[in-house]
Each structure stands twice: as C-alpha cells, then as structure tokens.
Amino acid sequence: MKNRKKAIVIGAGLGGMATALRLSAQGWAVTICERGATPGGKMNRWSTQGYTFDTGPSLITMPDVFEELYQALGTDMREYVELMQLTHQVNYTFDDGTTCSQSASLPEWLNTVRRFEGTTEGFMAYMELGARLHEVSKSTFFARSPMEPPGKETVHVLANMPLRRGWGHYHKEMSHYIKSPYLRRIYDRYMTYVGSSPHQSPGTLCVVPYVEYAQGGWHIRGGLYNIIQSLETLMDKHGVELRLNAEVDRIAHTAKKVEGVRLAAGERLDADVVIMNGDVSMTGPMLGIDKHRECPPDERSLSGLVFLFALKNRHPDWSHHQVCFSRDYDHEFRQLFDERCFPDDPTVYVNMPSITDRSMTPGDGEVMFVMANAPANDRISWDAAHTEAARQRVLNRLKVSGFPDFADEIVASDVWTPERMAQTYAMPGGAIYGRNSHGKKNAFMRPLNKDMKIKGLYYVGGSTHPGGGTPTVLMSARITTNLIQKYEK
Numbered sequence: 338m339k340n341r342k343k344a345i346v347i348g349a350g351l352g353g354m355a356t357a358l359r360l361s362a363q364g365w366a367v368t369i370c371e372r373g374a375t376p377g378g379k380m381n382r383w384s385t386q387g388y389t390f391d392t393g394p395s396l397i398t399m400p401d402v403f404e405e406l407y408q409a410l411g412t413d414m415r416e417y418v419e420l421m422q423l424t425h426q427v428n429y430t431f432d433d434g435t436t437c438s439q440s441a442s443l444p445e446w447l448n449t450v451r452r453f454e455g456t457t458e459g460f461m462a463y464m465e466l467g468a469r470l471h472e473v474s475k476s477t478f479f480a481r482s483p484m485e486p487p488g489k490e491t492v493h494v495l496a497n498m499p500l501r502r503g504w505g506h507y508h509k510e511m512s513h514y515i516k517s518p519y520l521r522r523i524y525d526r527y528m529t530y531v532g533s534s535p536h537q538s539p540g541t542l543c544v545v546p547y548v549e550y551a552q553g554g555w556h557i558r559g560g561l562y563n564i565i566q567s568l569e570t571l572m573d574k575h576g577v578e579l580r581l582n583a584e585v586d587r588i589a590h591t592a593k594k595v596e597g598v599r600l601a602a603g604e605r606l607d608a609d610v611v612i613m614n615g616d617v618s619m620t621g622p623m624l625g626i627d628k629h630r631e632c633p634p635d636e637r638s639l640s641g642l643v644f645l646f647a648l649k650n651r652h653p654d655w656s657h658h659q660v661c662f663s664r665d666y667d668h669e670f671r672q673l674f675d676e677r678c679f680p681d682d683p684t685v686y687v688n689m690p691s692i693t694d695r696s697m698t699p700g701d702g703e704v705m706f707v708m709a710n711a712p713a714n715d716r717i718s719w720d721a722a723h724t725e726a727a728r729q730r731v732l733n734r735l736k737v738s739g740f741p742d743f744a745d746e747i748v749a750s751d752v753w754t755p756e757r758m759a760q761t762y763a764m765p766g767g768a769i770y771g772r773n774s775h776g777k778k779n780a781f782m783r784p785l786n787k788d789m790k791i792k793g794l795y796y797v798g799g800s801t802h803p804g805g806g807t808p809t810v811l812m813s814a815r816i817t818t819n820l821i822q823k824y825e826k
C-alpha cells in the first residue's frame with residue numbers, strides 16, 4: 338500500500354469524482370481538493386422547507402455512459418440510484434401559441450412531425466445522419482484524446498462516415514432535413530446543450546438530438562444530485578480522500594514535471610499526478626505561466642440565469658420539461674453571442690421534476706426551475722436591478738406563452754446569476770461549458786486532457802475534451818484515466 342502512486346484532483350465536480358474513483362480502482366492513492374463546502378460542482382442541490390432542487394443539470398441523456406462508470410467500479414448504478422425514463426421528453430410552446438409535445442414513443446412523435454412537415458422522411462434521414470455520427474464518435478471523439486494515434490477502430494469509422502452531409506454549420510445541415518420553422522427551432526435549441534449557437538457550431542453536432550431521442554431523456558428519483566451522493570459513498574468505499582473547503586491556489590512544478598499542489602491555506606500536498614477538474618482557463622495563474630490554456634471572453638460558451646421557485650400547490654397537468662420559445666430565436670442568438678447581452682425576449686426553459694417525482698416536494702406543491710441562456714460576460718454586473726429586469730423578461734415570456742400565473746404560490750425562491758455561478762465554481766464569466774463549440778477547431782480541438790509541457794498534469798471535465806454536459810464529462814473522466822494509466826505507469 339505504501340508504494341501506491343499519488344494523484345491529486347483539483348475539484349470535486351462530476352468529472353473530478355469519476356476520475357478519482359477510476360484511478361483508485363486501479364490502485365492509485367487519490368485525494369480530491371474541493372474549494373466548496375460540498376462535492377458535485379455545477380451538479381448542485383438546494384433544499385428548503387422539504388423542497389429539493391437540482392440547481393444545475395436537470396436532464397440525463399446517454400444513461401449507458403453513467404452505467405459504464407459504475408460497472409468499471411465493479412458495481413451496478415441501479416443499486417445506488419433509480420433512473421426514471423420520461424415518456425414525454427419536452428413540451429414546446431411557440432410565440433404564436435402553437436404547441437407540441439416530444440413523445441418518447443416514435444409513432445406518436447412521427448405523428449407530430451407529420452403535422453408540421455407533411456412527411457416524416459426528412460426527420461428520419463436526419464436521425465440516420467445522427468446515428469452515423471454517433472457510430473463515428475463512439476470510437477473516436479468520445480473514446481480517446483485527439484492526441485492519441487488512431488487504432489483499429491478507424492476501419493469501422495470509415496464505414497460509417499457520412500460522406501455528403503454533416504460538414505457545414507449545424508443550422509444549415511439540420512435545415513437540409515427539417516423544413517418546418519417550428520421543428521427547426523426545436524432542433525436549433527440542441528446547440529445550447531453545449532452552450533453554443535446553432536449558426537456557428539459544426540454540423541457534426543447533429544449527433545446531439547439523435548442521442549437524446551434514441552436513448553431517451555431521464556430523471557433520477559429524488560433528484561440528479563443523488564448521483565453525486567452515490568459517488569461520494571463509492572469514494573468512501575474506495576478510500577478516496579475528499580477534502581472540502583480546500584482551495585488549490587498553486588500547482589507546484591519544475592520546468593518539466595508536476596510536484597503537487599499548494600492550498601490557499603498554505604498547506605503543500607505532494608503528488609505524482611495532478612488532475613485539474615476546475616475550468617482549464619484558470620490553470621495559467623495556478624502554474625504561474627502566462628496565458629496557459631487561456632480562453633478569450635468572446636470564445637466562452639453560454640452562461641445561464643436560473644430562478645428556483647418552491648410552489649405551494651400541486652399542478653399535475655403542467656409538464657416536467659417545458660420550453661417557451663422567444664418570438665425571434667435568431668435575434669436571441671445574436672444578442673447572446675454578438676451583442677453579448679441578456680436577450681430582450683429570452684427563450685425560457687421550465688423544469689418541474691416534481692410532476693414525475695413526488696419525493697422532491699413536501700406533500701402538495703411543486704419545485705420549479707426556470708432558466709434562460711445568458712452571455713458569459715464579465716461586463717455585465719448582475720446587481721439587484723439588472724437581475725430584476727432580467728426576471729421580468731423571463732416572466733413576461735412565460736406569460737406571453739400562456740403559462741399560468743404562479744406568483745401568489747411561491748413560498749421560497751432563489752436565483753443563480755452568471756456572476757454567482759462564476760464565483761461559486763471558479764469559472765470565468767459563468768461559462769457553463771468552458772470554451773464554446775463554434776467552428777471545427779473549438780468543437781473538436783478542445784483543450785487536451787494531458788498537458789503537453791508539464792509531465793504529470795492532466796485535465797478533466799466540461800472545459801476540456803470532449804466537452805460539457807454530464808455524459809461527456811464522464812467520457813472525459815474515462816479518457817483522462819486511460820491517459821494516466823498509459824503515461825504514468
């Protein structure tokens with residue numbers, strides 16, 4: 338036991354915890370240093386008066402990626418958490434009052450597609466493109482670092498490579514298949530899953546709506562934070578040391594090799610390997626190397642403005658996931674990415690997990706998570722006046738979309754501004770997914786999981802390869818662990 342190699346993970350986000358667990362299962366002695374008081378990072382929880390809120394992720398996609406983590410640890414995810422598949426993934430309301438529900442049942446959803454498009458051919462061809470891109474990504478982008486030489490899988494990749502489509506920008510590629518302006522909005526919105534604009538992201542990201550539809554949208558009974566709690570239990574079992582309120586302010590290194598970390602409180606911890614799970618753009622100051630992995634503000638992904646409302650009454654006829662689209666979605670993206678201001682008329686996402694899962698509320702009542710995209714902009718000060726003005730725009734969009742008035746029912750509330758996210762999780766501008774996925778370079782050459790200058794320094798999480806969102810972060814943990822096994826034996 339004494340000769341075990343030592344790894345320190347900076348940050349107990351989902352990716353940091355998964356990497357720590359994978360390494361400890363392979364015999365490493367692992368310590369996680371987390372600056373916050375609880376683990377989980379953006380996958381966070383707020384509980385009040387018997388109401389339970391997930392303050393970050395609200396939808397699980399690609400459940401097999403989660404299941405694979407538990408299997409790699411010699412256990413079964415279902416022993417720890419209960420996965421609940423949603424029969425209706427999202428209810429959409431458009432500005433002109435048109436509505437539709439994205440059913441998980443293919444025949445039902447095809448009826449809706451036919452209602453908008455007149456035919457289902459384009460949609461099916463679009464899903465086929467997504468399926469091919471998924472086959473290609475599974476053994477390449479999702480499986481290994483782009484710095485690693487391609488393996489035997491290349492033959493399989495070539496056989497599935499979509500030769501004619503998927504290489505322009507996302508909106509153009511998607512619009513080749515989908516003609517209805519309503520469905521185009523629905524599919525454009527998927528690029529916000531990676532904090533990006535459909536007009537600037539590459540067409541290969543057509544894989545995103547495919548994986549959600551093919552593998553379904555899922556909830557975790559009791560809230561998604563139960564995943565974090567289960568990983569904490571597993572860390573205990575595997576002997577991973579979790580140090581909370583332990584901010585790392587320095588990564589100790591020589592010119593060529595990492596030596597450990599220094600905590601803000603002054604303590605020095607030595608290690609053979611250091612893995613950064615915080616936003617990679619924060620690494621430069623910690624190393625004392627200018628511009629190391631810096632992300633210019635105009636290349637940041639989106640942030641978000643989130644309101645949490647505990648409602649006293651039950652509303653069984655409302656939906657678990659609801660999206661109210663703005664009047665002019667293109668204008669909204671221009672405001673978010675070009676003008677870098679909070680939209681006049683934001684598209685609003687409402688998540689009410691208590692519709693499906695009554696364990697999240699005390700008796701009657703509902704938990705309501707309301708989110709609009711916001712720029713990750715240091716220029717905006719989210720003071721009370723600015724936040725209130727943005728809140729009025731969000732509530733106005735709900736009202737215009739015919740959402741029932743719930744103001745008198747609120748018994749508790751909280752708000753997460755981009756500024757609060759930035760401060761809580763040490764992520765510049767509150768950019769949820771690090772760098773945006775605009776252009777092929779940002780989308781596919783994300784910051785590498787292994788530092789090319791300093792031996793023993795690695796990266797994991799949404800701001801590194803392959804990108805943000807909970808399943809991709811878990812892929813990142815697998816890729817980073819494999820690199821450590823290969824290079825640090």
Ligand SMILES: Cc1cc2nc3c(=O)[nH]c(=O)nc-3n(C[C@H](O)[C@H](O)[C@H](O)COP(=O)(O)OP(=O)(O)OC[C@H]3O[C@@H](n4cnc5c(N)ncnc54)[C@H](O)[C@@H]3O)c2cc1C
Nearest residue numbers: 348350352372378379393394395396585615798799806807
């Ligand atoms: C509002 C919101 C909604 C979202 N919705 C979804 C969704 O529906 N589905 C989905 O899949 N994903 C969603 N996401 C994205 C998802 O939450 C993230 O991609 C994922 O959780 C990020 O994990 P990570 O490993 O990158 O770590 P992070 O969550 O970024 O955690 C990094 C940790 O490092 C710590 N840290 C940073 N610097 C230091 C330091 N110097 N010393 C010590 N600790 C440090 C931070 O405190 C933090 O705890 C959402 C995120 C947000 C905020």
